[in-house]
Amino acid sequence: MPAPQCASCHQARAALRRPRSGQALCGACFCAAFEAEVLHTVVAGRLLPPGAVVAVGASGGKDSTVLAHVLRELAPRLGISLHLVAVDEGIGGYRDAALAAVRRQAARWELPLTVVAYADLFGGWTMDAVARSTAGSGRSRACCTFCGVLRRRALEEGARLVGATHVVTGHNADDMAETVLMNFLRGDAGRLARGGGLGSPGEGGALPRCRPLQLASQKEVVLYAHFRRLDYFSEECVYAPEAFRGHARDLLKMLEAARPSAVLDLVHSAERLALAPAARPPPPGACSRCGALASRALCQACALLDGLNRGRPRLAIGKGRRGLDEEGPPREPQPSRPPTSQPVPDF
Ligand code: SF4
16 A cells, blocks of 8 residues: 655655654654654753753764754754763773764764763773672672763763753653653652653752653654664663663553553653652752762762772662662663664554
């Protein structure tokens, strides 16, 4: 059966059906609609004011690649300037190839790029060294916990280094729904209550952070990358398979099959959650070592590094108030990228 006409321009043949609405669009109209929706998210949420110097967390994966490309398209209308900031976690055989993709993007889009490395920022610790240090602990899933906390800190440091006023990351709706689900599964009411909204306004002296793709589904991010022929890195990190996030992802896929709105429903549910007064944690203070926002004497990054430096990494990992839960940030690279030379199989 021939593809229907594009429901927007009524001229070209439709190349896809939008996963949520079912609307049949050609590639050009889909990309225009996607960009307009991100623009609406940024403007309606007042995420990036005119004049903002925006550090884009660039990993080389599909989400940050699409984010950088869309913001570059929108930058003149928003009145912002962009600077790519990439983090080298020190993961042999993985991060080097991903950073090569970021360098190609920066050159192609003529955007400034700064790379910050864990080894330089954290006293020589790389993720491979952390993995070796935690290997005997029986907590192999801990790698992503360390990495997530340290990467947040590294991105903040990189953004400050380039004089950024704001930080953006490429988390999409599926990533955020997974995070909400994980927090439910762990019974982590504090994180659930803090997890709503499109970012954080910059408490405790931190730079304001936001997620302009938070309302875009992962499928549409992949489709946008396909139709814009974006060059991104799509292999999975060697430490990703052990992360708890993978279970939340599998569960979410089952939920979505039964209820297509499950992803966005979960994202929006986090915006409406409030803790009962008795369950609210005390207001955070300042880390006694680095001054960052902390709910205990040391912030998460300093606590983890402290445990590593004392040769007792398990001390820094635990459940609830005693430490950090195993988390694992979104696994950006997905192996399901449609080849650019073939049609997208939505019809
Ligand atoms: Fe870090 Fe992501 Fe690899 Fe986990 S999967 S170790 S968070 S890069």
